[in-house]
Amino acid sequence: MRRTLVAGNWKMNASRAQTETLLSGIRDAGDLPCDVAVFPPYPYLSQAVEAAGETVSVGAQNCADQTSGAYTGEVACDMLSDVGASMVIIGHSERRTLYGETDDVVLRKTRLAIDCGLTAVVCVGETLEQRKSGNAEAVVKTQLSLLLSELSDTDWQSVVIAYEPVWAIGTGETATPEQAQAVHAHIRALLAARNESLAASTRLLYGGSVKAANAAELFSQQDIDGGLVGGASLDVAEFLGICRA
Numbered sequence: 001m002r003r004t005l006v007a008g009n010w011k012m013n014a015s016r017a018q019t020e021t022l023l024s025g026i027r028d029a030g031d032l033p034c035d036v037a038v039f040p041p042y043p044y045l046s047q048a049v050e051a052a053g054e055t056v057s058v059g060a061q062n063c064a065d066q067t068s069g070a071y072t073g074e075v076a077c078d079m080l081s082d083v084g085a086s087m088v089i090i091g092h093s094e095r096r097t098l099y100g101e102t103d104d105v106v107l108r109k110t111r112l113a114i115d116c117g118l119t120a121v122v123c124v125g126e127t128l129e130q131r132k133s134g135n136a137e138a139v140v141k142t143q144l145s146l147l148l149s150e151l152s153d154t155d156w157q158s159v160v161i162a163y164e165p166v167w168a169i170g171t172g173e174t175a176t177p178e179q180a181q182a183v184h185a186h187i188r189a190l191l192a193a194r195n196e197s198l199a200a201s202t203r204l205l206y207g208g209s210v211k212a213a214n215a216a217e218l219f220s221q222q223d224i225d226g227g228l229v230g231g232a233s234l235d236v237a238e239f240l241g242i243c244r245a
């Protein structure tokens with residue numbers, strides 16, 4: 001049984017004060033009907049881990065593809081676990097587009113994250129042009145193919161996939177529940193082709209303009225196991241609305 005996960009990707013937003021406000025707001029909400037995770041910028045990870053308490057997981061938005069050494073500006077996975085993070089987002093479309101992350105880099109980072117005991121939230125998704133040309137599913141398949149061929153079944157227990165169509169990120173244009181479900185079903189079929197039980201246990205999140213008003217319909221789709229939320233995760237009431245959806 002896959003438990004719904006609602007994850008807030010704060011991107012390059014927040015401050016010490018906002019980290020406190022957001023996490024105390026989530027904590028004060030008490031029991032929520034889903035797993036909850038937040039992904040603050042690096043400087044606030046320790047603070048978030050302390051403020052999150054037992055029930056909220058904290059993760060980073062990125063990690064290095066190396067373990068240590070002369071990589072100025074990079075942060076290694078074992079540093080993330082060292083400060084109490086338990087998850088990391090890998091291959092977000094902003095990193096693929098703006099920082100040139102390839103599927104190869106995504107695989108390396110995922111491998112390192114798993115080896116450090118972190119859950120890797122690996123992002124995939126097509127651009128508008130790719131969708132319009134009918135290639136959405138093919139793009140996602142390519143983005144997942146190295147992970148499917150290189151990671152072991154045990155590794156996969158530490159992986160969550162987030163399907164985030166690039167055209168729906170920060171645009172206010174959400175994929176319809178049917179569009180999102182179709183790609184999620186495709187991803188689950190790819191997992192099933194490799195291993196049925198992997199397909200049954202792996203959580204698949206949808207991301208792209210998720211808000212309290214559309215979360216229930218998205219999350220009720222058979223293969224959507226929660227959301228990776230950007231903008232709406234910076235507003236406690238809105239984020240809690242999504243968690244309760």
Ligand SMILES: O=C(CO)COP(=O)(O)O
Pocket residue numbers: 009092164168169170171172207208209210228229230231232
């Ligand atoms: O990129 C996202 C989460 O990782 C989605 O962002 P928005 O929810 O702001 O569209």
